Amino acid sequence: MLRLIKKLKGLYKYRVLIRTLVGRELKARYRGTVLGFVWSFVNPLLLLTVYTFVFGFILRPRDPSFDASPWSYALFLFCGILPWQVWFAASSQESANILIAQGNLIKKMLFPTEILPIVSVTSNFVHFLFGLPILLLFVPLMGKTYTPYLLFLPVVILVQYVFTLGFCFLVSSLTVHFRDIKDILTNLLTFWFFSTPIIYAMTFEPVQKHPLLKLFLNLNPMTHIMSGYQSCVYYGELIHWKRLGVTFLVSIILLFIGYYVFDRLRDSFPEEV
Amino acid sequence: MPAIEIENLSRIYRKYSEQHRFKTFKSAILKGDLFKSLKSDEKVMALDNISFKVEKGTTFGVIGENGSGKSTLLKVVSGISKPTSGRVLVNGKVSALIELGAGFHPEITGRENIYINGVMLGLSREEIDKKFNDIVRFAELEDFIDAPVKTYSSGMYMRLGFSIAINVNPDVLLVDEVLAVGDASFVPRCLERIDEFRRRKKTILFVSHDLITVEKICDRVAWLKNGKMKALGDPKRVIDQYIQDVKSKKEKDFEKKQQEEEAQGDLDQERRENRWGNREIEIEKVRLMDLSGREKRVFTPSDGMVIEMDFHTKNPIKDFVFGIGMFNSQGVCCYGTNTVLEGFKSESVQGRGKVSFLIKSLDLINGTYYLDVAAHRQDGFPYDYHRNLYSFMISSKFIDSGIYRPQHSWKFSPGIKITKKKQSEKEKQHG
Numbered sequence: 219m220l221r222l223i224k225k226l227k228g229l230y231k232y233r234v235l236i237r238t239l240v241g242r243e244l245k246a247r248y249r250g251t252v253l254g255f256v257w258s259f260v261n262p263l264l265l266l267t268v269y270t271f272v273f274g275f276i277l278r279p280r281d282p283s284f285d286a287s288p289w290s291y292a293l294f295l296f297c298g299i300l301p302w303q304v305w306f307a308a309s310s311q312e313s314a315n316i317l318i319a320q321g322n323l324i325k326k327m328l329f330p331t332e333i334l335p336i337v338s339v340t341s342n343f344v345h346f347l348f349g350l351p352i353l354l355l356f357v358p359l360m361g362k363t364y365t366p367y368l369l370f371l372p373v374v375i376l377v378q379y380v381f382t383l384g385f386c387f388l389v390s391s392l393t394v395h396f397r398d399i400k401d402i403l404t405n406l407l408t409f410w411f412f413s414t415p416i417i418y419a420m421t422f423e424p425v426q427k428h429p430l431l432k433l434f435l436n437l438n439p440m441t442h443i444m445s446g447y448q449s450c451v452y453y454g455e456l457i458h459w460k461r462l463g464v465t466f467l468v469s470i471i472l473l474f475i476g477y478y479v480f481d482r483l484r485d486s487f488p489e490e491v
Numbered sequence: 492m493p494a495i496e497i498e499n500l501s502r503i504y505r506k507y508s509e510q511h512r513f514k515t516f517k518s519a520i521l522k523g524d525l526f527k528s529l530k531s532d533e534k535v536m537a538l539d540n541i542s543f544k545v546e547k548g549t550t551f552g553v554i555g556e557n558g559s560g561k562s563t564l565l566k567v568v569s570g571i572s573k574p575t576s577g578r579v580l581v582n583g584k585v586s587a588l589i590e591l592g593a594g595f596h597p598e599i600t601g602r603e604n605i606y607i608n609g610v611m612l613g614l615s616r617e618e619i620d621k622k623f624n625d626i627v628r629f630a631e632l633e634d635f636i637d638a639p640v641k642t643y644s645s646g647m648y649m650r651l652g653f654s655i656a657i658n659v660n661p662d663v664l665l666v667d668e669v670l671a672v673g674d675a676s677f678v679p680r681c682l683e684r685i686d687e688f689r690r691r692k693k694t695i696l697f698v699s700h701d702l703i704t705v706e707k708i709c710d711r712v713a714w715l716k717n718g719k720m721k722a723l724g725d726p727k728r729v730i731d732q733y734i735q736d737v738k739s740k741k742e743k744d745f746e747k748k749q750q751e752e753e754a755q756g757d758l759d760q761e762r763r764e765n766r767w768g769n770r771e772i773e774i775e776k777v778r779l780m781d782l783s784g785r786e787k788r789v790f791t792p793s794d795g796m797v798i799e800m801d802f803h804t805k806n807p808i809k810d811f812v813f814g815i816g817m818f819n820s821q822g823v824c825c826y827g828t829n830t831v832l833e834g835f836k837s838e839s840v841q842g843r844g845k846v847s848f849l850i851k852s853l854d855l856i857n858g859t860y861y862l863d864v865a866a867h868r869q870d871g872f873p874y875d876y877h878r879n880l881y882s883f884m885i886s887s888k889f890i891d892s893g894i895y896r897p898q899h900s901w902k903f904s905p906g907i908k909i910t911k912k913k914q915s916e917k918e919k920q921h922g
Contacts (some may be wrong), residue, residue, distance in 0.1 A: 238610045246598040249639070326593035328570045328585070329611060485573045488566070489504060 222474060225481065232333050236340065239333065243341040258345045259352055262300050269295050273417060290452075293360040296353050297447045298416030301375075305346035306382050306440070307407050312338045313386035314393045314400045321491040331487055332480060335386040343379060357451060365454035374446035377462060381439055381469035387476030391483045394490050414440045419448070439465045439472075492582055494663050494694035495545040495568060500577035502538040502563050502718075537563040539718040540577070545711075547582075548692035550685075552709030552726060554702065554733055560718040561698045565589060565667045568696060583662025583694070586612060588669045591652025597641035601632055604640050605655055612659045622658045629680075630654035646674055657684050664688055667698045682708070702730050738886055742789040745859070745884045749788045765880055768873035772811060772840070772866040776801040777881050779862075782849075789884045790853055792896045796883070798848040800864055802875075807841040811874065815848050816863035818879060825855065825894050831869060855885045856896045 229236075248254040273295070274288030284291040316334045323329045357364055393399045415435060418425070425432055435441050442458065442465040449457045538560045545551040553561050566572040567579055569587035594611045595604045605626055609619040627636050630650040632643075640648065653669065666685070670678050685708065688695060699705050705712060705726060712729040714722040716736070722729045755762070781787050782795040790796060798815055814829030830837070862881040866874040889896070903909055 234615070235610050238607050242596055242599060242603070242607050245603065246596050249598040322590065322593045323611075325571065326590035327611060328587060329594070488572050 219474075222478060222481070226473075226477060229330075229332065229336070232330055235330070236333050236336055239337040240341045240344065243337060244344060247341075255348060258304070258348045262296070262304050262349055263352070265299055265303060266292060266296050269299065269417060287361070289360045290362065293356055293362060294419065294448065294452050295417060296356060297451045298414070298444045300349050300353055301346060301378060301447055302411060302414070302416055302440070302444065304349050305342050306378065307411070308345070309339045309342040309382050309386055310389055310403060310407060312342065313390040314403050317390050317394050317487060318397075318491050324487050324491055331484055332387070332477070335390045335480075336383065338390075339379070339383050339386050343382075353451060362452065363454070367450050367454055367456060370457050371447070371450045374443060374450060374457065374462070377446065377466045377469055378443045380466065380473050381443065384469060384472030384474075384476040387473070387480045391476075391480040391487075394483065394487055410438075410440065413438055414444055415448075416444055420445065436461075439468050492547065493544040493580075494547040494549075494582050495551070495696065496578075496580040496582075497544070497568070498542050498578040500538055500541045500564075500567065500579060501536065501575050502560075502567055502572060503575040504535040504537050504563075536718045538567065538574075538715075541715075541718075541720050542577075543713055543720070543723060545694055545696060547694055548689075549710040550689055550695040550697055550708050552705040552712040553696065553698045553715060554700070554705055554712060554730065555715035555721075556737070558717075559715040561715055562589070562667055563718075564715065565665050565696065565698055569665050581663055584613070584659075585663045585665060586656050586659045586661035587665040587667070588653065588656050589665070589667045591649045591656065591669050592640075593652070595640045595648070595652070598639055600639055601627075601636040601643070601651060604651070605636075608652075608655045609659070612656065614659060626651075626654045626658050629658070629684075631677075646677070650677055653681055657681075657688075661693070663694045663696070665696045665698075668700060670699075670701070670704075702734070706730055734888075738888075742884065742886055746788050749882065762880060765878040766876065767878075768865075768867070768875040770875055771806065771808060772802050772804045772874035774800050774802050774864060774866055774875045774877060777862075777864055777877065779881065779883050782851075788882075789886050792854055792856065792885055792887045792889075793852055793898065795852055796850045798850075798862065798864065800846045800866075801843070802846065802866060803843050804841055807839055808874075809837065809839050810868045811837045811840055812865075812867055812869055813846045814863075814865045814867070816865075818861045818863070819855075819894060820859045820861070823894065825860065827863070829865075837869075852898065853885060854896050854898060856891055856893060857885055857887050857889070859884050 248257055251257065253260070270288060270292040274291045278288075284294065313335045316338050317324065317331065320334055323334075324331055354364075354368075389399060389403060413435065415425075420426075420432075420435065420441070425435065442461045446457045446462055449455050541560075541564065543551075553564060555561050563572065565587065566589065567574050568581060569585055569589065570581075571587070571589070592604075592608075594608050596607070599607075605623060606616065606619055609622075610616070614622075627633055630647070630653070632647060632651055635643065635647065640651075643651070649669070657664075664685075670681050682704065685695060685697075689708065695708075697705065697709060709726045711724060712722075712726040713720055714729050714733045721736070722732050752762075778786055778797075778799040778801075779788060780797045780799060781790070782797060784797070787796075800813070812829050812831045814827070814832075816827035817825045819825055860883055861879040862883070863876070863878055864881070865876040867876065868874070887896075
């Protein structure tokens with residue numbers, strides 16, 4: 219355990235390298251496209267439009283928490299879709315492939331492999347940060363007001379960062395040995411997305427009525443992270459400290475497990491990727 | 492203090508079969524014993540108990556055939572791979588030229604890639620700022636430095652990679668066969684840079700197939716074969732041993748191939764196509780032998796050779812000619828003759844018999860040669876014609892050119908100062 223903490227601390231000395239590589243990823247991703255960084259916003263915006271149209275106008279939210287308004291439902295959706303799609307799902311999927319895609323670095327250079335998942339999570343985090351102003355811009359547009367609780371956003375972001383990183387360490391190292399994980403992950407993420415209150419809220423009647431379903435949703439760490447965003451931006455209320463605190467603890471444990479597995483498998487990467 | 496110290500180093504590569512992978516996956520999920528079940532079913536010894544030291548400021552060469560473990564050794568020394576057992580100690584900053592431009596991102600410019608690659612190799616941005624112009628100038632990419640790397644030719648790519656790696660200014664430089672793709676002007680400049688390294692008393696570990704360069708720049712050389720150290724020491728001696736080994740392996744392969752082909756006989760389509768005639772005289776067997784009558788396929792230029800044909804005729808034949816022809820691998824006829832050309836007049840032949848063609852000394856250069864043998868009428872009508880069906884190899888230590896290697900010697904008038912290099916002293920193998 220102590221050794222692991224020391225190793226994690228050692229990552230600090232790679233900060234320049236991480237920064238450089240994140241910069242490279244960001245530059246390279248939209249290099250050659252006309253719209254460039256706009257694409258970081260277009261993807262979630264498109265998703266948002268589709269969900270708003272389908273669930274807001276066609277299905278009509280019946281729940282009182284949305285004031286029966288498709289617009290406030292759109293804002294609610296965006297609170298979850300942005301961190302999920304742009305950050306969490308994108309990082310996980312990228313991580314599943316990153317060691318194999320960057321095989322050259324692992325095989326042909328002396329390279330601290332563990333920074334690859336970090337770079338993946340961080341560069342997608344930056345994309346998320348680019349989308350954040352849009353989310354905030356939508357708050358008054360959709361008829362809501364800013365509250366001081368917005369200031370708690372960084373806390374939620376921190377929890378998500380730790381959780382995502384832990385998950386990505388695990389996924390990236392295991393995929394090297396079991397390529398099936400890439401495909402499993404794609405399906406898992408779809409399932410996970412719907413098991414997280416993103417397009418619906420925990421307050422919905424069917425959720426509240428079924429204790430098993432409620433328990434299941436509460437056991438999902440992403441539930442509390444997404445609820446955190448919704449509290450800060452949509453509901454304008456204090457984040458649920460206890461639940462988020464437990465989630466943070468779980469995230470840290472996941473990070474240690476992820477890093478431990480990664481570290482154990484590390485020596486096999488050069489020959490397996 | 493030596494710059495590189497390697498003690499009893501072994502590196503085992505593991506092979507996983509598909510089935511094994513599935514089992515691993517299953518047990519990893521069901522039993523949770525991921526690390527235990529990741530054991531392989533087949534092992535490959537890439538490096539087998541290697542020990543050597545490289546003193547500071549010397550250049551150490553590693554030679555060997557493909558798959559002999561050279562690159563693995565370099566990867567272990569650079570720290571990319573971990574040794575399975577044994578100890579590797581490297582004193583000082585290492586830069587490995589294993590694959591040039593390995594960290595380049597194709598979509599971004601050469602300039603940005605220099606910074607990123609430099610950081611990966613352990614430089615700070617300020618250090619790169621200072622070296623930037625040197626790097627670009629050495630790579631001769633002044634005009635292209637702001638173009639994305641994907642637009643570079645492979646030569647440009649390589650030059651930039653080399654230029655960055657060499658400017659990292661390491662204490663220990665590892666070079667793995669990277670100069671093979673450079674053009675005629677860049678390779679000498681790379682070698683010059685490496686020479687400069689040597690003058691500055693830096694340590695170099697040099698892996699190459701280019702034996703001439705290895706002999707020129709290395710102070711000591713190790714020869715690896717199948718992961719084992721076959722010889723270690725003076726470059727000239729080790730390289731000669733290596734060349735001898737490669738040659739004898741080539742000869743053995745050649746003999747083996749010939750035997751296999753002969754065993755196959757006329758079943759082979761290609762062999763049938765290259766044989767024609769009405770078989771009134773049938774050449775049943777052709778043997779290549781040395782002058783003492785031992786069957787042989789590999790000769791030296793000064794060796795003699797006997798070509799012996801066993802033939803069989805059912806009916807008595809009055810009009811017959813025996814001939815042979817020798818061709819090199821490009822199809823150039825080196826020599827051809829027959830009994831008529833040499834003034835023999837046929838009278839009669841019947842039953843079984845032997846015709847031998849004696850060559851006192853082959854006097855050919857290195858290479859593979861093909862043999863035609865034939866029995867035909869004086870007007871050329873074939874009884875049995877074998878086209879290029881037999882081959883032999885000339886294996887010589889001389890690297891001369893042409894076809895014919897006459898027995899010769901040199902003479903110099905006393906004013907000419909010239910000495911002969913000692914040919915390989917056959918020393919005992921190391922270890």
